Amino acid sequence: xxxxxxxxxxxxxxxxxxxxxxxxxxxxxxxxxxxxxxxxxxxxxxxxxxxxxxxxxxxxxxxxxxxxxxxxxxxxxxxxxxxxxxxxxxxxxxxxxxxxxxxxxxxxxxxxxxxxxxxxxxxxxxxxxxxxxxxxxxxxxxxxxxxxxxxxxxxxxxxxxxxxxxxxxxxxxxxxxxxxxxxxxxxxxxxxxxxxxxxxxxxxxxxxxxxxxxxxxxxxxxxxxxxxxxxxxxxxxxxxxxxxxxxxxxxxxxxxxxxxxxxxxxxxxxxxxxxxxxxxxxxxxxxxxxxxxxxxxxxxxxxxxxxxxxxxxxxxxxxxxxxxxxxxxxxxxxxxxxxxxxxxxxxxxxxxxxxxxxxxxxxxxxxxxxxxxxxxxxxxxxxxxxxxxxxxxxxxxxxxxxxxxxxxxxxxxxxxxxxxxxxxxxxxxxxxxxxxxxxxxxxxxxxxxxxxxxxxxxxxxxxxxxxxxxxxxxxxxxxxxxxxxxxxxxxxxxxxxxxxxxxxxxxxxxxxxxxxxx
Ligand SMILES: Cc1cc2nc3c(=O)[nH]c(=O)nc-3n(C[C@H](O)[C@H](O)[C@H](O)COP(=O)(O)O)c2cc1C
Ligand code: SF4
Numbered sequence: 316x317x318x319x320x321x322x323x324x325x326x327x328x329x330x331x332x333x334x335x336x337x338x339x340x341x342x343x344x345x346x347x348x349x350x351x352x353x354x355x356x357x358x359x360x361x362x363x364x365x366x367x368x369x370x371x372x373x374x375x376x377x378x379x380x381x382x383x384x385x386x387x388x389x390x391x392x393x394x395x396x397x398x399x400x401x402x403x404x405x406x407x408x409x410x411x412x413x414x415x416x417x418x419x420x421x422x423x424x425x426x427x428x429x430x431x432x433x434x435x436x437x438x439x440x441x442x443x444x445x446x447x448x449x450x451x452x453x454x455x456x457x458x459x460x461x462x463x464x465x466x467x468x469x470x471x472x473x474x475x476x477x478x479x480x481x482x483x484x485x486x487x488x489x490x491x492x493x494x495x496x497x498x499x500x501x502x503x504x505x506x507x508x509x510x511x512x513x514x515x516x517x518x519x520x521x522x523x524x525x526x527x528x529x530x531x532x533x534x535x536x537x538x539x540x541x542x543x544x545x546x547x548x549x550x551x552x553x554x555x556x557x558x559x560x561x562x563x564x565x566x567x568x569x570x571x572x573x574x575x576x577x578x579x580x581x582x583x584x585x586x587x588x589x590x591x592x593x594x595x596x597x598x599x600x601x602x603x604x605x606x607x608x609x610x611x612x613x614x615x616x617x618x619x620x621x622x623x624x625x626x627x628x629x630x631x632x633x634x635x636x637x638x639x640x641x642x643x644x645x646x647x648x649x650x651x652x653x654x655x656x657x658x659x660x661x662x663x664x665x666x667x668x669x670x671x672x673x674x675x676x677x678x679x680x681x682x683x684x685x686x687x688x689x690x691x692x693x694x695x696x697x698x699x700x701x702x703x704x705x706x707x708x709x710x711x712x713x714x715x716x717x718x719x720x721x722x723x724x725x726x727x728x729x730x731x732x733x734x735x736x737x738x739x740x741x742x743x744x745x746x747x748x749x750x751x752x753x754x755x756x757x758x759x760x761x762x763x764x765x766x767x768x769x770x771x772x773x774x775x776x777x778x779x780x781x782x783x784x785x786x787x788x789x790x791x792x793x794x795x796x797x798x799x800x801x802x803x804x805x806x807x808x809x810x811x812x813x814x815x816x817x818x819x820x821x822x823x824x825x826x827x828x829x830x831x832x833x
Contacts, residue, residue: 317350317351317352318349318351318352318370318371318396318397319351319352319354319370319371320340320351320352320353320354320368320369320370320371320396321354321355321356321368321369321370321371321376322336322337322340322353322354322355322356322366322368323355323356323357323358323365323366323367323426324337324355324356324357324511324543325356325357325358325365325426325508325511325512325543326507326511326541326543326544327358327362327365327504327508328358328362328365328366328367329543331362331365331366331381332366332383332384333365333366335384336366336368336382336383336384336387337353337355338384339384339387340353340368340387341353343387343388343391347391349396351396354429355429355430356369356426356427356428356429356430356512357425357426357430357508357511357512357513358425358426358508358511358512359408359414359425359426359427360414360422360425360426360508360654360665360666360667361380361411361413361414361663361665362664362665362666363381363413363662363663363664363665364378364380364381364405364411364413365380365381366380366381366382367379367380367381367382367405367408368380368382368390368395369408370395370396370397370398372396372397372398373397374398375407376407376408377395377398377404377405377406377407378405378406378407378408378411379395379401379403379404379405380403380405381403382403386401386402386403389401390403408426413663413665413667413682416667416669416682417667417668417669418644418652418668418669418670419652419668420629420632420641420644420651420652420668421509421516421625421628421629421632421652421654421668422508422509422512422513422654422666422668423439423440423632424436424439424440424441424512424513424516425508425509425512425513426512427439428513430511430512430513430514430515430547430551431514431547431550431551431554433515433554433555433558433560436513436515436516440635441515441516441519441631442515442519442560442566442631443631443634443635444519444520444523444630444631444632444633444634444635445519445522445523445560445565445566445631445634446566447634447635448523448526448527448634449526449565449566449568449570453483453526453527453528453529454483456479456523456526456527456634457476457479457480457483457527457528458476458638459476459633459634459637459638460475460476460479460527460630460633460634460638461474461475461476461477461479461480461638462476462638462639462642463476463633463638463641463642463650463651464638464641464642464645464648464649464650464651465626465629465630465633465641465650465651466626466648466649466650466716467622467623467626468505468623468624468625468626468629468653468654468728468729469495469586469588469622469623469625469626469728470500470623470698470699470725470727470728470803471803472649472716472726475622475626475630478610478620478622479524479527479528479620481608481610481611481618482528482529482530482610482618482619482620483527483528483529485610485611485618486618487529487617487618488617489531489532489615489617490528490529490530490531490617490618490619490620491530491532491533491534491613491614491615491617491618491619491620492521492524492525492528492530492532492533492534492574492619492620492622492627493533493534493535493536493588493591493592493595493609493613493614493619493620493621493622494517494521494533494534494535494536494621494622494623494624494627495536495586495588495591495621495622495623495624496510496535496536496537496538496541496544496623496624497536497537497538497579497583497585497586497591498538498541498586498624498728499538499583499585499586499699500586500698500699500700500702500727500728500730501658501696501699501700501730501732502656502657502658502659502696502699502730502731502732503656503658503699503728503729503730504656504658504666504730505624505625505654505656505666505728505729506544506623506624506625506728507541507543507544508654508666509624509625509628510535510537510541510544510547510548510624511543511544511547513628514547514548514550514551515551515554515555515560516628516631517535517548517624517627517628518551518552518555518560518561518574519560519630519631520626520627520628520629520630520631521533521535521572521574521627522560522561522565522572523630523631523634524620524622524627524630525570525572526565526570526572528618528620530572530618530619530620531571531572531573532572532573532574532575533572533573533574533575534574534575534576534577534595534614535548535574535575535576535577535624536577536578536579536585536591536594536595537576537577537578537579538578538579538581538586539578539579539580539581540581545576545578548576549576552574552575552576556573561573561574577595579591579594580594580600582594582600582754582756583700583750583754583804584600584602584754584755584756584802584804585600587600587602587756587802587803587804588609588621589602589603589605589609589802590602590603590756590802591621592609592613592614592619592621595614596614596615600756601756601757601758602756602758602801602802602804604801609621623728625654625728629641629651629652633651644670644671645670645671645672645715646670646671646672646713646715647671647715647716647717647718648715648716648717649671649672649714649715649716649717650671651670651671652668652669652670652671653668653669653670653671653714653726653729654666654667654668654729655667655668655669655673655678655714655729655731656728656729656730656731657678657679657682657683657731657733658730658731658732658733659695659696659731659732659733659734660686660687660688660733660734660735661679661683661684661685661686661687661733662683662684662685662686662687663682663683663684664683664687667682669714671713671714671715672713672714672715673713673714674710674711674712674713674714675695675697675705675709675710675711675712675713675714675731676707676710676711678714678731679692679695679710679731679733680692680710683731683733686733686735688735688737690735690736690737691735691736692707692733692734692735692736693706693707693734693735693736693737693738693740693819694706694734694738694740694743694815694818694819695731695732695733695734696731696732696734696743696811697719697724697725697726697727697729697730697731698719698724698725698726698727698728698729698730699727699728699730700747700750700811701725701727701747701803701804701807701808701810701811702724702725702727702730702807702810702811703722703723703724703725703810703811703813703814704734704740704743704811704814704815704818704819705722705724705814705818706818706819708818709722709724709818712724714726714729723810723813723814723817724810724814725807725810739822740815740818740819740822740823741773741776741777741815741822741823742777743811743815744773744789744811744812744815744816744823745770745773745774745777747808747811747812747815748766748767748769748770748773748808748812749766749770750808751766751769751804751805751808752766752767752769752770754804755804755805756802756804758801759799759800759801759802759805760799761795761796761799761800761805762796762800762801762802762804762805762806762808763805765792765795765796765800765805766796766805766808768792769789769792769793769796769808769812772785772788772789772792773785773789773812776789776823782823782824786816786823789812789816790813790816793808793809793812793813794809796808796809797809
């Protein structure tokens with residue numbers, strides 16, 4: 316058998332030098348006259364080990380990482396094609412603690428298969444969910460998704476089945492499935508990883524959504540910063556179309572479904588679902604007032620399901636293994652698994668898919684291994700730029716939508732960014748306001764004006780000007796933004812600001828300014 320070598324072409328692995336490693340391995344194979352097949356897979360998400368190269372041996376896969384081009388000669392000398400020992404030897408990938416501790420449902424194939432091989436996808440359980448869905452009525456599919464307890468992974472945690480039911484029950488000559496792949500939150504990369512590492516699972520999920528709601532056309536709105544994801548998705552759609560997964564007759568059935576990949580222009584607010592729809596329609600991305608809901612009047616005024624990548628990519632496993640199987644994972648009203656993205660100043664950064672319910676402390680200290688700098692963890696921002704900063708005293712909070720909300724925080728898209736004790740939380744609060752001012756769509760006053768006034772007031776605090784008065788002013792401003800903004804950009808910016816003030820009050824007490832004598 317020709318040896319098979321897996322080298323990730325995932326953006327994260329590429330950023331860490333995977334392309335150079337691939338070239339060095341190809342060169343070494345040629346020089347030594349060895350015939351081998353190089354597969355460019357996605358990443359398994361253990362970024363601290365990337366570029367992680369795997370070889371398929373008679374005893375299963377053996378991983379090496381992080382591999383540098385300078386390691387390649389010695390890897391061959393050590394017989395790595397048969398799993399030989401080397402300083403980069405990691406053993407069986409699924410035994411690496413970071414990976415072994417996970418519950419991989421949505422990401423089961425990511426980093427394992429050749430992303431563009433439909434055969435490989437099918438061999439690993441792909442299309443089983445779609446085949447099951449084709450045996451059911453649309454209403455029965457919606458019931459399965461509802462009963463699984465799946466909630467939107469884009470941020471708001473809205474029950475996916477209820478959204479689908481609204482679209483199913485709304486009459487329309489045309490309906491759409493829109494996949495939100497704008498992934499603008501800081502420290503998040505789950506959507507990108509799936510699109511680059513297992514694109515067919517998203518195509519399958521969107522097709523099931525189409526069949527369940529009567530939509531025949533889908534769009535994936537991908538952020539412009541993801542050129543690799545765009546390229547892989549475009550190729551995967553072509554492959555799926557050729558194989559009859561997409562098209563006038565999905566897998567030979569009476570259902571039609573096709574899709575297109577669209578690229579955003581780089582605005583955070585275009586991740587907000589109605590601004591995204593405007594952008595997709597070719598307009599400037601401005602938030603729309605609701606009602607009407609997109610489910611009633613969405614893309615081009617038609618009933619539209621808009622879901623995050625991970626929400627849609629989680630549907631195939633639900634339709635394959637059943638609602639009860641999926642629902643069995645998790646806690647409270649947070650069912651199933653969630654791909655937690657561990658980033659920032661952290662030792663073991665990467666994607667960790669687990670059932671809801673792990674505590675923040677377990678994720679940061681045990682899985683993430685604390686900070687990369689080795690200094691104490693000061694704060695963890697959970698849920699992107701609109702998420703609260705959690706201090707160590709809240710590390711017992713379980714990863715669950717309601718538990719985070721009860722502590723004035725949010726899970727969002729499940730990105731966590733770790734900061735050590737050198738972080739200045741006043742600067743972080745200022746950054747939150749500044750980010751809002753830059754990214755505001757400008758439609759409503761609390762966000763458009765409030766964020767700029769927020770930056771100015773925090774600057775006064777930093778300069779020690781009337782600290783008590785300005786602290787009260789920031790708090791008041793945050794209340795106005797929270798309750799008066801049209802969407803969550805203005806409405807949630809107070810979370811990082813107020814959590815910084817509440818949990819790190821010392822950072823907001825600079826030395827009082829000295830007024831120069833006239
Ligand atoms: C400012 C802003 C940015 C957002 N960015 C994203 C994003 O990048 N990706 C995403 O899926 N949802 C984002 N959302 C949430 C979407 O509006 C929407 O709730 C989501 O796409 C619905 O899909 P889901 O139910 O599957 O989560 C954002 C919301 C706001 C207010
Ligand atoms: S809160 Fe900000 S981003 Fe949202 S609608 Fe208002 S101005 Fe636009």
